[in-house]
Amino acid sequence: MSLTVLIVDDEENARLNIASFLNGRGYEILHAATLGEAREQVLSGSADIVLLDVRLPDGYGPVLLEETLHIPHRPPIIVITAQGAVDNAVYAMKNGAHDFLQKPIDLVELEKSIKRAGEVVSMRRELSHLRESQHKNLNFVVGQSPVMRTLLDHAQRAAEASVSVIITGETGTGKEVVARAIHRMGPRAKKPFIDISLPAIQSTVVEAELFGYEAGAFTSAEKRKLGLMEIADDGILFLDEISSAPVDVQVKLLRALEEHSFRRVGGTNLIKVDVQVIAASNRDLPKMMADGEFREDLYYRLKVVDLHIPPLREHKEDIPELVGLFIRLNNPQMGLNIEDVTPRAMEALMEYNWPGNIRQLRHVIDRAMLFCDDAAIDLSHLPEEIINTVK
Numbered sequence: 001m002s003l004t005v006l007i008v009d010d011e012e013n014a015r016l017n018i019a020s021f022l023n024g025r026g027y028e029i030l031h032a033a034t035l036g037e038a039r040e041q042v043l044s045g046s047a048d049i050v051l052l053d054v055r056l057p058d059g060y061g062p063v064l065l066e067e068t069l070h071i072p073h074r075p076p077i078i079v080i081t082a083q084g085a086v087d088n089a090v091y092a093m094k095n096g097a098h099d100f101l102q103k104p105i106d107l108v109e110l111e112k113s114i115k116r117a118g119e120v121v122s123m124r125r126e127l128s129h130l131r132e133s134q135h136k137n138l139n140f141v142v143g144q145s146p147v148m149r150t151l152l153d154h155a156q157r158a159a160e161a162s163v164s165v166i167i168t169g170e171t172g173t174g175k176e177v178v179a180r181a182i183h184r185m186g187p188r189a190k191k192p193f194i195d196i197s198l199p200a201i202q203s204t205v206v207e208a209e210l211f212g213y214e215a216g217a218f219t220s221a222e223k224r225k226l227g228l229m230e231i232a233d234d235g236i237l238f239l240d241e242i243s244s245a246p247v248d249v250q251v252k253l254l255r256a257l258e259e260h261s262f263r264r265v266g267g268t269n270l271i272k273v274d275v276q277v278i279a280a281s282n283r284d285l286p287k288m289m290a291d292g293e294f295r296e297d298l299y300y301r302l303k304v305v306d307l308h309i310p311p312l313r314e315h316k317e318d319i320p321e322l323v324g325l326f327i328r329l330n331n332p333q334m335g336l337n338i339e340d341v342t343p344r345a346m347e348a349l350m351e352y353n354w355p356g357n358i359r360q361l362r363h364v365i366d367r368a369m370l371f372c373d374d375a376a377i378d379l380s381h382l383p384e385e386i387i388n389t390v391k
Contacts, residue, residue, distance in 0.1 A: 002028060003121060004027070004047050005028070006038065006046070006075075008052045008056070011053075025111065038061075049121065054081050066095050078097070144318065145315040148310075154307055155185070159186030163276070165306075167308075169310070174357070174359070191236070192236070193235055196228055196238070198241050208225070213267070217267070221266065239277065326365040338369055341377045347390050
């Protein structure tokens, strides 16, 4: 896990000495020479841990503790105080300082203090990602058809081995749902799941989104931005519609996967990461390779496990189970108590060919429940094109 330490001290030599020590131990460093600069950095969320001197040219350093008490998950602040300055230490601890160190700083004690602060940051990240995962994830039910049982088995193996995966299938078949299931089933379940839809991003900024950039890397880069690959460290990065990745980005993505490291745009430092990459596409990637639109080496680097999700029309026997899932999910959200689907309505659902696949089925059930005032969804609650299949 990459951590950024903000060193707040008006003495440049002191900052540089501490920065040199911490850089050698894998920490990234930000500098502030005044209370105002420190306040700006903390409020922007740039720092994971703050090392704060008491005496600053524009004010009393620990005031920053009071000023930032309102910030959710304020970064741990370690206060540096003069030897014997008990009042400073009491004030700092009263206002939520993580720790305090006396000058001259013992670098061994400094490293121990920062490691303890890092554990707090790590715990907060994990809890945050876990809550996000629980909020967003759709319960994953693949049904009882042989093709979907095989898919689940392969997904489970890919999850446990933490290898790269390519998921293919038509739009709406549930590629992201399968990717999230892999996240939930594997050893990275409590780590980040970061998703990016490549078609939704301008091709000129895909590299910056994936790898981040340093301040000054280009005209509008006013401050450092972490890339999604760095944010996904220890977890999973889901690249939706990988076929849309520009060829030059494909080259850099391949290198990052092979070397488990990358450089931010405009940066020189090598960022080490441990990320499981899951890519998805509804396009024919082998054909794109033949046409020179997708790199063959990247394709095979991603395709350690290849999961193809069949269209819903090819495993209609799973429709009743999926319908039951969607009803169970919607009932508490919509304040309903629908318990069933009439035989006539289920016949229509089974006869329809579902060009929009599972996503379309989900929307149809949402709509049907919205217009249903009874305990069961009936034929009349379904869209006209589905009703017509049994007329």
